[in-house]
Amino acid sequence: MLSYTEENYLKALLKLSSQNQEKPEAGTNxxxxxxxxxxxxxxxxxxxxxxxxxxxxxxxGKILLTAIGRQNGIAILRKHRLWETFLxxxxxxxxxxxxxxxxxxxxxxxxxxxxxxxxxxxxxxxxPHGDPIPNSKGEMPVVIKTLLSEIEPGATCRVIAVKDTSKxxxxxxxxxxxxxxxxxxxxxxxxxxxxxxIQIAGSEAxxxxxxxxxxxxxxx
Amino acid sequence: MLSYTEENYLKALLKLSSQNQEKPEAGTNxxxxxxxxxxxxxxxxxxxxxxxxxxxxxxxGKILLTAIGRQNGIAILRKHRLWETFLxxxxxxxxxxxxxxxxxxxxxxxxxxxxxxxxxxxxxxxxPHGDPIPNSKGEMPVVIKTLLSEIEPGATCRVIAVKDTSKxxxxxxxxxxxxxxxxxxxxxxxxxxxxxxIQIAGSEAxxxxxxxxxxxxxxx
DNA sequence: TAAATTAGTTAGGCTAATCTAACAATATAT
DNA sequence: ATATATTGTTAGATTAGCCTAACTAATTTA
Numbered sequence: 001m002l003s004y005t006e007e008n009y010l011k012a013l014l015k016l017s018s019q020n021q022e023k024p025e026a027g028t029n030x031x032x033x034x035x036x037x038x039x040x041x042x043x044x045x046x047x048x049x050x051x052x053x054x055x056x057x058x059x060x061g062k063i064l065l066t067a068i069g070r071q072n073g074i075a076i077l078r079k080h081r082l083w084e085t086f087l088x089x090x091x092x093x094x095x096x097x098x099x100x101x102x103x104x105x106x107x108x109x110x111x112x113x114x115x116x117x118x119x120x121x122x123x124x125x126x127x128p129h130g131d132p133i134p135n136s137k138g139e140m141p142v143v144i145k146t147l148l149s150e151i152e153p154g155a156t157c158r159v160i161a162v163k164d165t166s167k168x169x170x171x172x173x174x175x176x177x178x179x180x181x182x183x184x185x186x187x188x189x190x191x192x193x194x195x196x197x198i199q200i201a202g203s204e205a206x207x208x209x210x211x212x213x214x215x216x217x218x219x220x
Numbered sequence: 221m222l223s224y225t226e227e228n229y230l231k232a233l234l235k236l237s238s239q240n241q242e243k244p245e246a247g248t249n250x251x252x253x254x255x256x257x258x259x260x261x262x263x264x265x266x267x268x269x270x271x272x273x274x275x276x277x278x279x280x281g282k283i284l285l286t287a288i289g290r291q292n293g294i295a296i297l298r299k300h301r302l303w304e305t306f307l308x309x310x311x312x313x314x315x316x317x318x319x320x321x322x323x324x325x326x327x328x329x330x331x332x333x334x335x336x337x338x339x340x341x342x343x344x345x346x347x348p349h350g351d352p353i354p355n356s357k358g359e360m361p362v363v364i365k366t367l368l369s370e371i372e373p374g375a376t377c378r379v380i381a382v383k384d385t386s387k388x389x390x391x392x393x394x395x396x397x398x399x400x401x402x403x404x405x406x407x408x409x410x411x412x413x414x415x416x417x418i419q420i421a422g423s424e425a426x427x428x429x430x431x432x433x434x435x436x437x438x439x440x
Numbered sequence: 441t442a443a444a445t446t447a448g449t450t451a452g453g454c455t456a457a458t459c460t461a462a463c464a465a466t467a468t469a470t
Numbered sequence: 471a472t473a474t475a476t477t478g479t480t481a482g483a484t485t486a487g488c489c490t491a492a493c494t495a496a497t498t499t500a
Contacts, residue, residue, distance in 0.1 A: 005487065028448055041488055043449055048486090060448060060495055091336040101330045110321045116311040225457065248478055261458055263479055268456090280465055280478060 004107050007076050008035060009045050010054060011106075013065050014073035025062040071138055078134040080106040081127035082117050088128040089121065095128055095179070096170035130161030130180045130217065146220065148184065149196070149213035156185045157218035164215035172212075176200060184218065224327050227296050228255060229265050230274060231326075233285050234293035245282040291358055298354040300326040301347035302337050308348040309341065315348055315399070316390035350381030350400045350437065366440065368404065369416070369433035376405045377438035384435035392432075396420060404438065 002010070012034050016026035032042040046063060049055045054069035065073060083105040087093040093101070115136060118124075125141055127133055132140040143160060151157050159182045162169065173179070178200055187197035187205050194210035222230070232254050236246035252262040266283060269275045274289035285293060303325040307313040313321070335356060338344075345361055347353055352360040363380060371377050379402045382389065393399070398420060407417035407425045414430035 003486080029446085037487085038489065039448065040450080040490080044487080087333070091333070091340055093332070093336070097332070101328070101333055104328045104330070105325075108321070108324045110324070112313070112317070113307070113311070113321055116313070120311055223456080249476085257457085258459065259478065260460080260480080264457080 001109075002072065005045070006049065006052075006054075007072070007107055009042075009049060010065070010069055010073040011076045011080075013055065013063065014070065014077060017065060025064050028063070031063070074134045074138045074140075076106050078136075078138070079108070079114050081131060081133040082114060082121065082124070084127045084129070085121050085124050085133070086117060089124075094170075095174060096167045098128055099165060126161075126180070128180070129165055130159070144219065145217040147214055148186075148198075148216040148218050149194075149210065151186050151218060151220070153186050153188045155220065156183060157220050158183050159216060160219050161217040162215065163217055169215055173216075176206075176208075178216075221329075222292065225265070226269065226272075226274075227292070227327055229262075229269060230285070230289055230293040231296045231300075233275065233283065234290065234297060237285060245284050247283070251283070294354045294358045294360075296326050298356075298358070299328070299334050301351060301353040302334060302341065302344070304347045304349070305341050305344045305353070306337060309344075314390075315394060316387040318348055319385060346381075346400070348400070349385055350379070364439065365437040367434055368406075368418075368436040368438050369414075369430065371406050371438060371440070373406050373408050375440065376403060377440050378403050379436060380439050381437040382435065383437055389435055393436075396426075396428075398436075 009031070012031055013026055016030060016034060028042050028046065029039050031046075032039040035042070046055060046057055049069065050057055054066055054072065055063055056066050057063045080102045083102040084098040087098040087101060088095070118133075118136070123135075124133055132143060134140040145161060146157070147163070148157070159178060159180055161180070162173070178184075182201050184201075185199040187199060189196050190207070194213075195207050196210070196213045197205050197207050199205045229251070232251055233246055236250060236254060248259050248262045248266070251266075252259045255262070266275060266277055269289065270277055274286055274292065275283055276286050277283045300322045303322040304318040307318040307321055308315070338353075338356070343355075344353055352363060354360040365381060366377070367383070368377070379398060379400055381400070382393070398404075402421050404421075405419040407419060409416050410427070414433075415427050416430070416433045417425050417427050419425045
């Protein structure tokens with residue numbers, strides 16, 4: 001049985017390692033920053049997780065999840081995303097509110113609960129942010145994600161996920177009436193500041209920043 | 221903000237003090253036994269809760285919840301019973317399975333979550349065991365509960381709640397097809413062992429033990 | 441490549457919640 | 471009313487998760 005805290009470390013490690021496929025390991029400082037603790041604390045916990053066979057790591061070396069560690073991490077991710085979906089779809093939570101409550105709900109221990117919840121939600125494949133939900137075997141759909149900033153002018157694309165899940169960004173999206181599935185047309189890229197003129201769901205064109213275009217995943 | 225553990229102490233105190241109206245206080249040993257800790261641990265926590273103004277108590281004296289302590293306890297009870305209702309009604313959990321998962325869910329911190337959940341469940345007044353669910357103001361319906369063992373022979377009554385919530389009892393009830401609302405007719409009380417012959421929802425009469433008749437609340 | 445910077449570890453301490461063992465107060469029974 | 475039993479408290483130790491300060495290893499830069 002994993003503690004609340006151990007689960008958070010595994011989830012962080014999973015998140016950080018899946019961020020770029022090329023670098024499937026994380027650093028102590030990076031982890032600590034992500035979890036809001038000091039590096040010394042992370043070192044302690046890593047030793048403990050290593051003892052338990054959940055991560056592989058040597059002093060000053062790379063930190064990697066073991067198969068079991070990854071499996072556990074995915075189980076938590078699954079719960080997190082199912083709960084987000086529940087809050088969004090059934091309880092009318094907004095896009096930017098679901099995360100912090102799901103952070104708590106993901107630690108509830110009950111295999112029956114998560115499976116029944118999944119059934120109740122009709123086996124969703126994606127959470128409200130467009131991220132894939134692992135099934136009970138830990139498998140999840142692989143989606144080729146492209147940043148909005150990488151789409152060539154003139155092309156049309158569909159929003160499939162957010163890269164940035166901060167409240168500020170999610171609230172801005174809501175204001176722009178952009179959600180998962182919204183169709184965007186790239187009108188032009190302004191060379192001066194790399195900002196982009198886009199058309200949202202066929203309405204009038206408007207300008208968004210480079211930072212914005214770098215925070216949204218779309219598919220062509 | 222209360223810790224997970226503090227919440228459990230408040231809930232225990234509320235439970236023990238509402239058990240008999242005549243004795244609205246609990247003892248250290250009683251509390252400790254209920255929570256599965258040693259009396260010394262309970263003493264420590266009581267001092268802490270007193271510091272925080274949640275219980276009133278002096279060394280070797282009676283333990284009572286303050287108004288604020290009671291309020292907090294009721295809020296937890298409300299969450300517990302709403303989650304039980306959710307699990308039972310929406311996720312097809314059985315009567316005897318809801319409690320242990322609700323024990324975890326009741327500690328989730330989000331005012332919005334509990335209110336939205338209540339709305340989603342259509343403002344239920346009673347949980348699956350027949351216990352009243354406090355509303356957002358902490359009020360709950362007062363129900364006059366009579367034990368099955370106190371009903372006179374020949375009379376008819378309706379099951380309104382269970383006194384014993386153990387798995388063994390709940391599973392037995394399920395087997396007998398007794399649930400909240402089931403109508404029971406008392407045929408006779410056997411003097412020898414105080415067992416009772418009852419008719420369940422109009423079907424054939426059968427004998428149940430004194431212990432059984434002492435574990436079920438009915439209304440006339 | 442040597443110095444400076446960054447990343448990571450160790451040692452020692454703190455707090456919350458638990459324990460055991462010993463003790464003190466209260467209640468009960470002859 | 472005193473002895474016994476029950477109930478409750480204190481003191482001191484333990485563990486998990488966190489901290490700071492001081493250190494060491496690895497990496498980057500001049």
